[in-house]
Amino acid sequence: MSKRTFPELPRTSIGFFPTPLHRLDRISEQTGYDVWIKRDDFTGRNLYGGNKIRKLEFLMGYALAQGYDYVITYGATQSNHAMQTITAARICGLEPIVYLTSIVEPDPADARANLLLDSIYGAEVHIIPEGSDPHSFSAPRIAELEAQGHRVYDVPVGGSNEVGICGYVNGYLELLEQMKAMGKHMDYLFTTTGSGGTLAGLAAGRKFADDDAVITGFLVGLKDDHYKERVAGLANSALDHMGASDVRVSPDDFETDDGYVGEGYEIPSAAGTAAIRRLARYEGILTDPVYSGKALSGMLDYLDRKKLPEGSTVVFLHTGGTTALFAEHAIVGPVGEEA
Ligand SMILES: Cc1ncc(COP(=O)(O)O)c(C=O)c1O
Structure with a gap:
């Protein structure tokens, strides 16, 4: 990792950090990869972090x-x-x-x-x-x-402005520290992307730390062709705000995938529903139908289809949102309706 350190910026303590990082043993066993989860659903302060x-x-x-x-x-x-x-x-x-x-x-x-x-x-x-x-x-x-x-x-x-995105530059550095402390190298990082601020911060953090993990954001709603450019622009605005204008993010520095959106935002997908059940039933972890469940369905599909090189270490960033499991039925979908 580079010697750069995150700058002093105005910050208020709201959550609990670092968030846990732990292995998904049964998903690892099922897929043949070394699969980990970063629990940003546990950021606090109330029950429902994210x-x-x-x-x-x-x-x-x-x-x-x-x-x-x-x-x-x-x-x-x-x-x-x-x-x-x-x-x-x-x-x-x-x-x-x-x-x-x-x-x-x-x-x-x-x-x-x-x-x-x-x-x-x-x-x-x-x-x-x-x-x-x-x-x-x-x-x-x-x-x-x-x-x-x-x-x-x-x-x-x-x-998702230049101030907020700094939270995920810092979040990426936190995750790298945790991986390093375990003697692990993160090859792939998967997460959800909506307004793009989280992905922008992760991409900026990766560049800031001179790291080489492949970051993929799974979209949860359909976007226009300029989405990646906008995310790169957001990443650079955060780096400017941090006084790190010499570090630049381009759209080639991260991946996006819109193949797991389903019919659209707040419309449950069959693959998302199956992914929520699988993580709950094999790992005891809850995800939501709007964001993390859809991203999880994308990551599990990559792993099940052996899309990544053998032996890869993979991290899923859980971004929270599980309150949606208690939302209107149109949002929740049929996830709880099968034994
Ligand atoms: C639970 C959850 N995950 C992911 C996202 C997407 O994050 P971003 O808007 O930073 O792309 C959101 C955004 O609202 C969210 O609520």
Whole structure:
């Protein structure tokens, strides 16, 4: 590993780090590879950790350093990012507001999963129609709050700006340290990619550490042809923010795969359903139908089909999101319906 060290940046302690890294013995036995899992579903602080907590430690550190007292963000009605941003705001004493796009219509009389948690946390929640521009709803509210003298931090979808992404540059370095301490070399790293911030941070961390693992992000919704360029741009914005502008990420530095999306975002796939059951039944670990289950279905397919060189050491980054198992049936799908 290179001698570079992660810079001092404003950061607030929200989660529990390092997260566990452990071997998947039975999946390793089934597939013939050395398979590990990095448990970012255990980032804390509530029961439902996930990848956003890494980003939020930096986002909230920045917000506090800048003197913001409100935080606004965006997502789907069952957004993990929105729920975790609310959690982080509560920890830091900031007021949370979220604008949630209704892809699967929630029942107002029966709030489920993250939407239920959002209301327990007492956040200001606005549900907006699918296809609308969330900023057209938040802009007047921000103007109103600013006129009252408040300072509002407007956090993009997924917390994927140059500040938040630093959380995954650091996360990659943490993972490398853990592998090194076990005398292991990570050949492949698989994870989920949505807004692209996690993948961007991992790709930036890999370059920052001069590492050579092959990183693949499995998409959970269909994206346009410029997705990889955008992710590389996000990675470079984080490296700039870290004062490491000499390190550059290009779209060739990581892989994406849209072959396991199924019919679309928040629509369960048959392969995802099978992957969730397999990890639960052979390893006791839960994944969700929207994000980690779909990525897992991609990784297991690669391993079952022997797509990787024999003897490879493989890590699955579990990004959390298991609250979705308690969401509306349209999101959960048939995963629990078979003996
Ligand atoms: C559980 C889970 N995994 C993965 C992702 C994707 O992360 P990113 O938006 O950084 O690409 C998300 C994003 O919301 C998520 O909630």
